[in-house]
Amino acid sequence: xxxxxxxxxxxxxxxxxxxxxxxxxxxxxxxxxxxxxxxxxxxxxxxxxxxxxxxxxxxxxxxxxxxxxxxxxxxxxxxxxxxxxxxxxxxxxxxxxxxxxxxxxxxxxxxxxxxxxxxxxxxxxxxxxxxxxxxxxxxxxxxxxxxxxxxxxxxxxxxxxxxxxxxxxxxxxxxxxxxxxxxxxxxxxxxxxxxxxxxxxxxxxxxxxxxxxxxxxxxxxxxxxxxxxxxxxxxxxxxxxxxxxxxxxxxxxxxxxxxxxxxxxxxxxxxxxxxxxxxxxxxxxxxxxxxxxxxxxxxxxxxxxxxxxxxxxxxxxxxxxxxxxxxxxxxxxxxx
Amino acid sequence: xxxxxxxxxxxxxxxxxxxxxxxxxxxxxxxxxxxxxxxxxxxxxxxxxxxxxxxxxxxxxxxxxxxxxxxxxxxxxxxxxxxxxxxxxxxxxxxxxxxxxxxxxxxxxxxxxxxxxxxxxxxxxxxxxxxxxxxxxxxxxxxxxxxxxxxxxxxxxxxxxxxxxxxxxxxxxxxxxxxxxxxxxxxxxxxxxxxxxxxxxxxxxxxxxxxxxxxxxxxxxxxxxxxxxxxxxxxxxxxxxxxxxxxxxxxxxxxxxxxxxxxxxxxxxxxxxxxxxxxxxxxxxxxxxxxxxxxxxxxxxxxxxxxxxxxxxxxxxxxxxxxxxxxxxxxxxxxx
DNA sequence: TTCCCCCGTCGAAGCGCTTCGACGTTTCTC
DNA sequence: GAGAAACGTCGAAGCGCTTCGACGGGGGAA
Numbered sequence: 146x147x148x149x150x151x152x153x154x155x156x157x158x159x160x161x162x163x164x165x166x167x168x169x170x171x172x173x174x175x176x177x178x179x180x181x182x183x184x185x186x187x188x189x190x191x192x193x194x195x196x197x198x199x200x201x202x203x204x205x206x207x208x209x210x211x212x213x214x215x216x217x218x219x220x221x222x223x224x225x226x227x228x229x230x231x232x233x234x235x236x237x238x239x240x241x242x243x244x245x246x247x248x249x250x251x252x253x254x255x256x257x258x259x260x261x262x263x264x265x266x267x268x269x270x271x272x273x274x275x276x277x278x279x280x281x282x283x284x285x286x287x288x289x290x291x292x293x294x295x296x297x298x299x300x301x302x303x304x305x306x307x308x309x310x311x312x313x314x315x316x317x318x319x320x321x322x323x324x325x326x327x328x329x330x331x332x333x334x335x336x337x338x339x340x341x342x343x344x345x346x347x348x349x350x351x352x353x354x355x356x357x358x359x360x361x362x363x364x365x366x367x368x369x370x371x372x373x374x375x376x377x378x379x380x381x382x383x384x385x386x387x388x389x390x391x392x393x394x395x396x397x398x399x400x401x402x403x404x405x406x407x408x409x410x411x412x413x414x415x416x417x418x419x420x421x422x423x424x425x426x427x428x429x430x431x432x433x434x435x436x437x438x439x440x441x442x443x444x445x446x447x448x449x450x451x452x453x454x455x456x457x458x459x460x461x462x463x464x465x466x467x468x469x470x471x472x473x474x475x476x477x478x479x480x481x
Numbered sequence: 482x483x484x485x486x487x488x489x490x491x492x493x494x495x496x497x498x499x500x501x502x503x504x505x506x507x508x509x510x511x512x513x514x515x516x517x518x519x520x521x522x523x524x525x526x527x528x529x530x531x532x533x534x535x536x537x538x539x540x541x542x543x544x545x546x547x548x549x550x551x552x553x554x555x556x557x558x559x560x561x562x563x564x565x566x567x568x569x570x571x572x573x574x575x576x577x578x579x580x581x582x583x584x585x586x587x588x589x590x591x592x593x594x595x596x597x598x599x600x601x602x603x604x605x606x607x608x609x610x611x612x613x614x615x616x617x618x619x620x621x622x623x624x625x626x627x628x629x630x631x632x633x634x635x636x637x638x639x640x641x642x643x644x645x646x647x648x649x650x651x652x653x654x655x656x657x658x659x660x661x662x663x664x665x666x667x668x669x670x671x672x673x674x675x676x677x678x679x680x681x682x683x684x685x686x687x688x689x690x691x692x693x694x695x696x697x698x699x700x701x702x703x704x705x706x707x708x709x710x711x712x713x714x715x716x717x718x719x720x721x722x723x724x725x726x727x728x729x730x731x732x733x734x735x736x737x738x739x740x741x742x743x744x745x746x747x748x749x750x751x752x753x754x755x756x757x758x759x760x761x762x763x764x765x766x767x768x769x770x771x772x773x774x775x776x777x778x779x780x781x782x783x784x785x786x787x788x789x790x791x792x793x794x795x796x797x798x799x800x801x802x803x804x805x806x807x808x809x810x811x812x813x814x815x816x817x
Numbered sequence: 818t819t820c821c822c823c824c825g826t827c828g829a830a831g832c833g834c835t836t837c838g839a840c841g842t843t844t845c846t847c
Numbered sequence: 848g849a850g851a852a853a854c855g856t857c858g859a860a861g862c863g864c865t866t867c868g869a870c871g872g873g874g875g876a877a
Contacts, residue, residue, distance in 0.1 A: 146595075148833055159857045164835055171836090172854055191593040195540060196833035198531030199862045206596075209578070213563060220555045227549060230580050234587075239596065242545070242578040244566050251570075257527040259482075260542075260575065484863055495827045500865055507866090508824060532863035535832050 147188045156184035167192070198259065207233050207450060208261040210243045210252070212268035218393045221421055221439045222267070225289075228443035229265060236451045238262075249278045256282045263450045265289065269300070271339050285453035287446045290338050295462060299453070301446055304464035305340040305419070308435045309347025311467045312389040312417045313355065315433070320478035321387035321415060323358040325378055327371075327399060328391050331363040344391050344419060358382070368398035375402035386478050390418040390432075397428055400474075411476035422470065431472035438465060483524045492520035503528075534595065543569050543786060544597040546579045546588070548604035554729045557757055557775045558603070561625075564779035565601060572787045574598075585614050592618045599786045601625065605636070607675050621789035623782045627675050631798060635789070637782055640800035641676040641755070644771045645683025647803045648725040648753045649691065651769070656814035657723035657751060659694040661714055663707075663735060664727050667699040680727050680755060694718070704734035711738035722814050726754040726768075733764055736810075747812035758806065767808035774801060 153160040158177060165171040166181040173181075184190075198204040209229050211222055230240045241261055243251050245268065252275060255261045262284060266275065269290035279286045280297050288300045309326070316324050326348045328334075329341045345361055352359035360382060364374045374395075378385055388403075390396050396418055400410055408414045410430050418425055418434040425434035442465065449459050489496040494513060501507040502517040509517075520526070534540040545565050547558055566576045577597055579587050581604065588611060591597045598620060602611065605626035615622045616633050624636045645662070652660050662684045664670070665677045681697055688695035696718060700710045710731075714721055724739075726732050732754055736746055744750045746766050754761055754770040761770035778801065785795050 146833090149835095150833080160834080161836075161858075162856060165856085168835080171856085174855060177855075189593070191590070193535065193833050194594040194596040195531045195534030195538075196862090197835080199529065199535050199864085200833080200835040202531075202862075204531060206577070211563075219559050223555050223559050226578065227547075227580055230578050231582065234583065239591070240578045241542070242562065242566050242576045244563055246567065247570065254527070255575070257525075258530040260530040482863090485865095486863080496864080497828075497866075498826060501826085504865080507826085510825060513825080529863050532832090533865080535834085536863080536865040538832075 146193070147190045149190070149192065151188055152181065152184045152190045155188060156180045202259065203454075204259060204262055205237060206239045206241050206261045207447065208241045208243055208252070208255050208264040210245060210247075210264065210266045212245045214245065214268065217268065218421070220423065221437060224421075225267065225439040225443040228440040229447055232444040232447040236447065238447075238451070249275050252278055252282070256284050263287075263454055265446050265450065269338060285450060287449050287453075289442060289446060290340060291462070293339065297461075299449055299459055299461055299463075301442060301449065301463040302340065302465065303435075303438060303442065304467055305343035306347035306350075307464070308419050308467035309344040309349075309389070309391075310351040311347075311435060311469055312419065313348055313351035313357065313359075315417060315469060315475065316387035316389070316415055317351075317355040317357060319387075319415060319475060321357070322478070323382055323384045324352060324387040324389065325359065325382060325385055326361045326389045326391065327374055327378075327395070328361060328363050330365045330392070334363060341391070348389060358384070364392055364395055364399075366392065366394035368395070368401075371395040371398035372402040375399060375406055379406055379408075386413070387415045387475075388417070390416060390420070393420050393424055396420060396424065396432065400428065400430055400432075411474050412479070415475035415478075417469075417475055419467075425470070425472060430474050432474040433469065433471045435467045435469050438468070441465065482529070483526045485526070485528065487524055488517065488520045488526045491524060492516045538595065539790075540596060540598055541573060542575045542577050542597045543783065544577045544579055544588070544591050544600040546581060546583075546600065546602045548581045550581065550604065553604065554757070556759065557773060560757075561603065561775040561779040564776040565783055568780040568783040572783065574783075574787070585611050588614055588618070592620050599623075599790055601782050601786065605674060621786060623785050623789075625778060625782060627798070629675070633797075635785055635795055635797055635799075637778060637785065637799040638676065638801065639771075639774060639778065640803055641679035642683035642686075643800070644755050644803035645680040645685075645725070645727075646687040647683075647771060647805055648755065649684055649687035649693065649695075651753060651805060651811065652723035652725070652751055653687075653691045653693060655723075655751060655811060657693070658814070659718055659720045660688060660723040660725065661695065661718060661721055662697045662725045662727065663710055663714075663731070664697060664699050666701045666728070670699060677727070684725060694720070700728055700731055700735075702728065702730035704731070704737075707731040707734035708738040711735060711742055715742060715744075722749070723751045723811075724753070726752060726756070729756050729760055732756060732760065732768065736764065736766055736768075747810050748815070751811035751814075753805075753811055755803075761806070761808060766810050768810040769805065769807045771803045771805050774804070777801060 149160045149163050153163045163181050166173045166178045233240050264286040267289045269288045269292050271293045273292050276292055288298055290302050291300045333341045362374050364370050403414055410416050418432045420434055422436045425432040452459050485496045485499050489499045499517050502509045502514045569576050600622040603625045605624045605628050607629045609628050612628055624634055626638050627636045669677045698710050700706050739750055746752050752768055754768045756770055756773055758772045761768040788795050
């Protein structure tokens with residue numbers, strides 16, 4: 146292994162000069178710098194990460210904790226991870242991958258051993274057991290999603306409330322007067338993340354504001370459940386013409402069910418969703434949707450973290466404004 | 482930060498004794514060890530990863546390079562990554578996540594800076610540009626998949642040739658005499674990984690051996706392409722009763738197409754696939770399939786790497802035997 | 818009893834890097 | 848033209864850990 150003293154000898158300077166030439170933390174004459182750089186290239190020198198981490202107490206590594214729990218939409222997680230890695234590299238950092246499974250002990254371990262400088266935690270629960278730990282850690286962190294008590298933590302996510310509102314407003318703008326929200330599986334509403342509730346809040350608020358008739362239906366992640374909800378909706382709200390779907394797994398089966406029940410999309414029924422763009426695009430009937438911008442969230446999370454590492458203040462809460470893409474699944478209400 | 486000297490002072494011993502008590506590399510009296518461990522707990526001591534890496538020239542971190550290329554089945558990659566992380570943790574290692582995008586420079590960087598001790602490279606191409614680099618690196622690596630010239634490298638993958646054979650034998654055993662392979666998109670066969678070719682080899686060899694009539698059809702990853710292949714098959718091989726599918730994206734559309742063309746699965750047509758179990762299970766018609774055992778491959782890859790790091794010799798090639806799970810999509814050939 | 822060896826522990830060196838203080842040399846500033 | 852300030856470089860210390868050699872004490876072999 147070639148080390149800094151080798152470079153120094155080769156270039157005829159002291160090791161500290163090499164270090165300064167590299168970091169630019171002190172002025173070095175142009176000529177010396179050139180010579181040092183030439184030696185570095187000639188010898189193929191790379192600073193030893195561990196030594197540097199020891200001397201600077203900065204590892205230039207970020208931890209990323211990914212969820213494993215069933216019901217998580219895998220492509221979203223992957224896209225998120227890739228964008229975190231890419232953005233981190235752009236800021237000269239690497240990414241250590243941890244699984245949820247490791248739990249609090251895992252977080253404490255990588256933080257306390259100084260393996261990582263900072264942490265990104267996905268899939269945050271309302272009352273996440275990791276919150277006190279994250280608050281007490283001496284390294285900064287960013288949470289994806291909002292817990293019930295976000296004070297003292299940096300959180301980022303799509304503004305799900307606004308997303309719910311936006312969907313209703315879109316439908317209202319097309320003349321729809323009776324709408325329904327088909328949401329996440331029931332258990333999500335009780336135990337999990339806050340985003341499901343926020344969608345409901347936004348949906349309901351916007352419907353009330355616009356004086357639309359509305360209803361909310363949790364729905365399990367199976368085609369059968371989708372079918373059941375479709376039938377129930379037709380029975381309970383015969384005048385229904387607009388549906389908002391916030392449940393990746395049943396988006397397609399639900400549309401199929403509606404069509405089998407004789408409702409054309411978007412002819413008889415307009416459908417909008419909150420889901421990844423790729424999903425909305427890939428369906429038989431491309432769906433007008435609010436994007437789940439996992440890539441952007443990942444990039445922004447890294448940027449927040451890097452700022453914190455740089456000693457700058459960052460907002461505690463970052464809500465990404467929803468962006469809607471119109472596709473073929475919504476239309477102006479047919480006047481009967 | 483609490484360091485080893487703090488523990489030493491607290492326990493009334495020297496730092497080296499603490500180190501030996503922890504590593505067990507020299508005998509330490511039971512009583513002293515107890516005292517040291519008590520101090521460690523009392524102070525919450527964690528060895529500094531960078532310092533340890535510097536002293537031992539071992540970071541206890543593995544690099545995992547994940548593919549980004551389109552056409553990769555994302556859940557498979559994710560499952561693989563999770564199993565790598567889990568297994569690595571079981572061997573007291575962590576995992577650094579790199580994207581294909583970083584290329585050779587990225588590999589060189591993490592290896593030469595001693596950020597990682599070893600590398601796992603997924604999605605290996607037949608003539609992968611990273612091969613010479615991996616051979617020259619001073620750290621061990623394991624490739625997922627087999628390049629054209631695997632000599633000097635450690636590779637692991639499902640035995641795709643055996644998988645192709647196994648599918649044919651299964652169909653032959655059920656009395657089928659005319660079979661077809663619907664494979665990966667055409668471009669895969671020219672530029673990409675070797676596994677596609679190996680399936681073809683196994684399929685063809687087994688068909689010839691069993692004197693079955695057979696044909697091979699690459700197929701693009703779109704429902705339309707699936708439909709086209711289905712029609713073509715019926716036209717060209719009217720006596721066709723057995724199909725092997727090696728293409729995740731079109732498995733479902735292809736079955737749909739067959740049924741729309743009047744062929745019941747498995748009544749008129751038996752279908753087997755080489756794909757992840759979750760996919761095979763989740764279809765409307767659960768498909769008899771050879772599993773793509775990404776979890777197992779990941780775990781085995783880590784174990785190979787750990788062995789190499791321990792100085793033990795490992796086989797250059799590891800081929801995982803195919804495992805078939807029978808589901809509802811194959812049946813004995815109806816005797817007309 | 819003597820010698821040797823092993824056990825248990827300590828002190829010091831060293832891993833490769835950064836950074837602080839110091840010092841000679843220029844370059845301004847008034 | 849003298850003092851101050853800035854420049855460019857060096858040497859040494861230190862980051863926290865492991866490990867090598869050394870050493871005193873106790874037990875076994877002779």
